[in-house]
Amino acid sequence: MAASPAPIPLTAPDLSGKELRYVAEAVAARHLAGDGDFTKRCHAWLERETGAARALLTHSCTAALEMAALLLDIMPGDEVIMPSYTFVSTANAFVLRGGVPVFVDIRRDTLNLDERLIEAAITPRTRAIAVVHYAGIACEMDAIMAAAARHGLAVVEDAAQGLLATYRGQALGSIGALGALSFHETKNVVSGEGGALLVNDASLAHRAEILREKGTDRSRFLRGETDKYTWQDIGSSFLPSEIVAAFLLAQLEEARAITERRVRLWRMYDELLAPLEASGALSRPGVPAECTPNGHIYYVMLASDRGRQAVIDHLAAAGVRSAFHYVPLHDSPAGQRFGRAVGDLPVTAEASRQLLRLPLHAGLADTDLGRIAALLREALD
Secondary structure (H helix, E strand, C coil), rough: HHHHHEEECCCCCCCCCHHHHHHHHHHCCCCCCCCHHHHHHHHHHHHHHCCCCEEEEEEEEEHHHHHHHHHHCCCCCEEEEECCCCCCHHHHHHHHCCCEEEEEEEECCCCEHHHHHHHHHHHCCEEEEEEHHHHHHCCCCHHHHHHHHCCCCCEECCCCCCCCCCEEEECCCCCCCCCCCCECCCCCCCCCEEEEEEEEEEHHHHHHHHEEEECCCCCHHHCCCCCCCCEECEEEEECCCCHHHHHHHHHHHHHHHHHHHHHHHHHHHHHHCHHHHHHHEEEECCCCCCCCCCCCCCCEECCCCCCCHHHHHHHHCCCEECCCCCCCCCHHHHHHHHHHHHHCCCCHHHHHHHHEEEEECCCCCHHHHHHHHHHHHHCCC
């Protein structure tokens, strides 16, 4: 009897081989708290690769977003425009400061915030626009930055999924005043948990260091710029440990190779599934010409929402894990309590019912993608 094909997970980390060696070096150096040599090397890599004025590692992307809300001095009643089709951290970061998420619909082609709807959502209480680069494909940043400039608003980029993706050649997370990256184990480059705040408005860099260090000027003290450090501002403990930074550095050093492997698989999916799009069974992700994606997620939008669970079950029976994604925030109990939607958000509703994520990670062989495409055709016949 022929053996069954090995199960295919939805995601899996791509290890470089140096992770454990770097962690061992961090342990041997006996500097296990944050902001040691490995953290500094991660900061330097991120600043070099993104062009950010300052990069600061955090213990999660959620923490980076919370720092962004603090840096923007979000106060109770201040409104922040954002998509509803996103992870809860995008909204929670601002709600924790008393902010009000104002949910706007997304584009059908990219599932990103629809830039054409932003200005209608602006009120006298609007303070910021939080964009989410879904699946590592950029929002229409020229239009968004222009709208923000016209109305005096800050732009925060939730680039959790966007490391090494670009918009007109500029790194995602480096375009707005502030950007947030994720290194969660489901991302392209991982540290288990972890994130980074990209500070692109240089005037915010000094305060960002203080907020990250529990409201103290400890970073200046460690650089020898002051003979002691004291409580200067509000803040919290946003640093990851040096062990996390050591693991992350091994990943960052291989980040371009990891991204190239994922992009190749993403493109292969796109070719294999073109006939299903031509038949009307599904639609593939849209990638505007000005965007260079990073192969983070490959998803399809099924033509009907009635059969998605049957497709998931059909793939699962063959050992292939697939999944839907977000439940819209504006439909959630907390979203209705803390925020408000502008209009009915029909594209958001479609995505929540019809989107299907397919496995994408470096452990996939070309034959795996062929098998997944064949199973998807079977399920949709």
